[in-house]
Amino acid sequence: MARRPLPRILSSGSASITRSREIARTAADNATDVLHPLITVTRGMRLLAGAGRQKWTATPRDRRGHVLFLVAACVLAVALIPYGPLLALISVMGAAAWRGRDRTPARTGPDEAGTARLQALYEALVPHFSVPDDPAPLFSHGGDWEKAFGTSYVFDADGRLTRLQVTYPAYFTDGDPAARSRVEQVLHAKSGRGREYHFAWDEESNQLLMTVLPPLPTTIAAQRFVTAPGETVLGFTDADAVRRTVPVEDGDVTRDASPVIWRTGGRSTEPHLLVVGHPGSGTTTLMRSLALQALQQGDVLVVEGGGTGEYGFLAGRDGVLAVERGLAGALATLEWAAHETERRLIAANRARQSGHPEPEDIGRPLWILLDRPSALGHLAAADGRQDPQELLRVPLRHGRAAGVTVLVAEQFDSLHALDETVRTHTRARVVLGPADRDEVEAVLGAQPHTTPTPDVPPGRGYTRLGGGPVLRLQVPATPDPYDDATSEAHRTAVLDLLPGGAPAVEAVQEALPEPEPEPEIVSTHKDRLIGAPATAER
Numbered sequence: 001m002a003r004r005p006l007p008r009i010l011s012s013g014s015a016s017i018t019r020s021r022e023i024a025r026t027a028a029d030n031a032t033d034v035l036h037p038l039i040t041v042t043r044g045m046r047l048l049a050g051a052g053r054q055k056w057t058a059t060p061r062d063r064r065g066h067v068l069f070l071v072a073a074c075v076l077a078v079a080l081i082p083y084g085p086l087l088a089l090i091s092v093m094g095a096a097a098w099r100g101r102d103r104t105p106a107r108t109g110p111d112e113a114g115t116a117r118l119q120a121l122y123e124a125l126v127p128h129f130s131v132p133d134d135p136a137p138l139f140s141h142g143g144d145w146e147k148a149f150g151t152s153y154v155f156d157a158d159g160r161l162t163r164l165q166v167t168y169p170a171y172f173t174d175g176d177p178a179a180r181s182r183v184e185q186v187l188h189a190k191s192g193r194g195r196e197y198h199f200a201w202d203e204e205s206n207q208l209l210m211t212v213l214p215p216l217p218t219t220i221a222a223q224r225f226v227t228a229p230g231e232t233v234l235g236f237t238d239a240d241a242v243r244r245t246v247p248v249e250d251g252d253v254t255r256d257a258s259p260v261i262w263r264t265g266g267r268s269t270e271p272h273l274l275v276v277g278h279p280g281s282g283t284t285t286l287m288r289s290l291a292l293q294a295l296q297q298g299d300v301l302v303v304e305g306g307g308t309g310e311y312g313f314l315a316g317r318d319g320v321l322a323v324e325r326g327l328a329g330a331l332a333t334l335e336w337a338a339h340e341t342e343r344r345l346i347a348a349n350r351a352r353q354s355g356h357p358e359p360e361d362i363g364r365p366l367w368i369l370l371d372r373p374s375a376l377g378h379l380a381a382a383d384g385r386q387d388p389q390e391l392l393r394v395p396l397r398h399g400r401a402a403g404v405t406v407l408v409a410e411q412f413d414s415l416h417a418l419d420e421t422v423r424t425h426t427r428a429r430v431v432l433g434p435a436d437r438d439e440v441e442a443v444l445g446a447q448p449h450t451t452p453t454p455d456v457p458p459g460r461g462y463t464r465l466g467g468g469p470v471l472r473l474q475v476p477a478t479p480d481p482y483d484d485a486t487s488e489a490h491r492t493a494v495l496d497l498l499p500g501g502a503p504a505v506e507a508v509q510e511a512l513p514e515p516e517p518e519p520e521i522v523s524t525h526k527d528r529l530i531g532a533p534a535t536a537e538r
């Protein structure tokens, strides 16, 4: 079959376009050749003008008059001598042409100190990224760092690395967390301690990207966060770590911040939370922040093992069922909570079986906050009584279905005292304060992708919800409003979030099976909690 000729536009069009491009390129080359002297002189004039401006700026003010006079005298002399202006013009042009004769080459590569830093870093990585029988090692002592780092490095104004991309040999065991951790520690130590580094391992292309993270802002204080029912803000994290943002008041401005949202209730896969930190790291502050958020939709029971009274401001508020500090009060409260969980479960089950909606009295979430249970456990052991943590077993195991959420805060040095059920059922975890990687891993079950720094502000740490990623966290400032050191702005912010002061114990009283003699409890409102065990403390 005879081939049909291509349409004219297709057969001849591309040829004419190519020709036009060639003509344009030749014209541009010729123009550059012709205009080259002009370009050189212009560049020189610009440089001369810049030099003149610098000289003028560097001249002290009291001598500027003299300089002006000298220049004016020279101009006058040139203007008066025959051919003076012409000769002056030629001289200036000549000087400009000389000055602009070659372009200042753009500086590439790091300066001397930067080169030394990169070389040192390279040498430190050699033992990790080389094996003796590699015929063409990427990393070798005295080798070329540019092969491994390329040009992907950035220094800050102080000459410290803020970004570095390392290409490593394919045989490096980048799937082994211990091997990764060793490399990360070397990079961290050699690039300057005291900053937080993020390490991104690209196993497919054998590349590691190290970046310095800016510190998370500490300026967000307690406020009403825009969340859906069942959502609680643990704190704020990096913008690229979570998909969502919420508007927050940050000082005088409103801006979007990236929250770590924790979902509680029936559909939550991490219905209970464990917060761990060293003393002063902000664990109580986080518990206060969560209590204030919980009070917007539910009831709260607080058991304070530390006995420092940092939850006293909650006492007597609507929805606050108890704030207990003594062992007897704690046991009574937690026993009630265990019964309440069972009651809710049974009621929900019955309603489900009979096809009715859940009764209203079990719809309101109940939050149990237990701060420093180890302190109470110690007291209980000394007194031959039950460890309060044992009473948490029912709420922890069945709380999700019953709308009961348990929050436990403990310090690192007492972690061993945590009950097994508490460890198993608190799948949402937070670590606050200066903790090393092993401590973070012991609580979160995974190492963070960043290097914890020794100096962290209170409320700074890491969080992990179930098997999710480890996220950096900054808890909103939620100080004790009755503490003298609390600023007026923070005090107002916290008090504004508190519900009214009407006692909220009717529900508790109704729910209890039968009142028993009240023990001597150290409670801010023991008159409101009944159903405590008969044995009195002390």
Ligand SMILES: Nc1ncnc2c1ncn2[C@@H]1O[C@H](COP(=O)(O)OP(=O)(O)OP(=O)(O)O)[C@@H](O)[C@H]1O
Pocket (backbone or CB within 6 Å): 218, 277, 278, 279, 280, 281, 282, 283, 284, 285, 286, 306, 458, 459, 460, 474, 475, 476, 477, 478, 479, 480
């Ligand atoms: N997120 C935060 N923002 C600002 N300040 C905070 C934050 N968290 C804690 N602080 C401050 O740090 C100090 C210690 O906080 P907090 O009492 O919560 O720590 P803690 O871990 O409970 O320690 P301790 O058990 O010793 O009381 C307090 O002065 C508190 O106001």
